[in-house]
Amino acid sequence: MFGTSGIRGEVGQKVTAQLAFDVGRALASEGHDRVVVGRDARESGKLLADAVSAGLRDCGADAVRAGVVATPTLARSVWQVNGDAGVEVTASHNPPKDNGLKLWDVTSRAFDRSKRDAVADRVADGTFAPRSSSELGSEIAAPDLAENHRAALREATDLDADLSVVVDAGNGPGVLTADALRDLGCSVTTLNGERDGRLSGRPSEPTADHCRDLRAVVAGSDADFGVAHDGDADRTMAVTEDGEFVPGDVLLALFGRRYAEEGTQVAAPLNTSLAVDDALASVGASLTRTKVGDGFVAERLREEGVVFGGEPSGAWIWPDETFCPDGPLAACRLAQLVGEEGPLGELVETVETYPTERTSVRTDDKRAKMEAAADALADEYDDLDTRDGVRVEVEDGWFLVRASGTQPLVRVTAEAETEARAGELFDRAVELVDESSVGSAGGSLMSSCNGV
Secondary structure (H helix, E strand, O other): OOOOHHHEEEEEEOOOOHHHHHHHHHHHOOOEEEEEEOOOOOOOHHHHHHHHHHHHOOOOOOOEEEEEEEHHHHHOOOOOOOOOOEEEEOOOOOOEEEEEEEOOOOOOEEOHHHHHHHHHHHHHHHHOOOOHHHOOOOOEOOHHHHHHHHHHHHHHOOOOOOOOEEEOOOOOOOHHHHHHHOOOOOOEEOOOOOOOOOOOOOOOOOOOOOOOHEEEEEEOOOOOEEEEEOOOOOOOEEOOOOOOEOOHHHHHHHHHHHHOOOOOOOEEEOOOHHHHHHHOOOOOOEEEEEEHHHHHHHOOOOOEEEEEEOOOOOEEEEEOOOOOOOOHHHHHHHHHHHHHOOOOHHHHHHHOOOOOOEEEEEOHEEEEEEEEEEEEEEHOOOOEEEOOOOEEEEEOEEEEEOOOOOEEEOEEEEEOHHHHHHHHHHHHHHHHHHHHHOOEEEEEEEOOOOOO
C-alpha cells in the first residue's frame, strides 16, 4: 500500500475516498488521538481530506484541519498544535489525476516502516475501533500554520544581500517561498503562484524541461536565480542567473559542501553522483548512501555526525530544522548561499561533474522486471548492492536499476569518468531491463526524469 513516499496513485483507482477514510480509522485505532490533516491544491484533495477526517473522528480521534498547506508546513506543525501525527493529502510531483497520503509523526519524520505496516494491516484486515456517538472525535480548525512556517524560515536564514529571485510555485502552496524571501529582503517575481487544482501552469515535477518558462524569465531579467517547487513544495530545484537549470546532484554538492564540516557526513541515496563525493571530500566530509526516498535519508540523519541530507530529485533536509524535505527552507538557504559566496552560475562551475545517463522504462510488472534483471546481474557481477534495486560499481563508474516507489516505472541510471564509458554502462543496464520483459508485461522507454 505504501511506496517510498507514502500512498500514491490514480484517484478512483488506487486512491479513493474509502481508502482515505480507512487510513483515518486506522490511525485513530492505532492510538493517534489528535491528527493534523492538510492537503495540496489538487481538485480531489478536499474530498480525500474530508474522508481522512471522517475516519479519524469515527474512531475517536480529533482532526485538526489545516486546509491547503505545503507538506513541510504540515510536518513541522504536528507538535505545534499538540498533535501526535499528521496526514498530507498530496501526490507531490505526480500528474493531477493522481493523489495520495503522506503520514508524519510528531518529530516531523515520515512514518517509519513499523508504523506504516500497522496502518496498512488495519486497512487490509478492516480491524478498526469505531466509537459510539458520545465518543466521536471532533474537527478543529488549525491556526495559521503557513505563518508559523514563514516565521521559522526567517529565523533559520541569515541573509545580508539584496537579491532578486523568481519563484515558480507550481500552482500549489509553494507560494509561501515568495512570501518568505520577501520577508528576508529579496525582490521576488512569482510564476504559477495561483493555486490551481489542475496544475495547469506546468507539469508538477520541477525538471529542466518543465521549468522552461522559469528559465526564460530568469534569463531575460536581472534575477540572481530562480527556484521551482512541485505540487506540495517539499522539492526545490534551481535555475542560475543565466537561466541554466542546475542538476540535482550539483545542487546537492553545493548544499553539502556549505553545510558539512570536516569529519561529518551527508546522507543521500544510491543514485547520487560521484560529484557529491568529490565536493564533500574537499571540506573533509563524506557521503553516506541510503535507499532512494526522502524517508530513508531522514532516518540516516538521526545518526550522529550526519548533518545534512538530500536527493537529486530536489528533496533537501536540514535536521537542525526539520526531518521533512522543506522546499521553502531550501530556497531561503540557497539565497543565503548566493548572498555569501557569489553568483549561482559561478558556484555551479566549481562542481566537477561526471557524464551521467538516466531513463525510465514503463512497465505493468516492476517486480518481475527487477527479479529478472537482478538474476542476470548476479551472473555477470560479483559485488552487487541490492538494498534498493541493484547497484553495480565498476572501477570507472556505476549503474543502478531500481523500481520506482511511486510510479509504474523501472529507473536506470549510469555514471562514469568518460561519456563513452557511461554510455556503455547505461546501454548494458537498459539491455538487461529490456531482456527482463520476457515473461512479464513488457515495457517502453520514457524520457529522463527526476522522480523517485
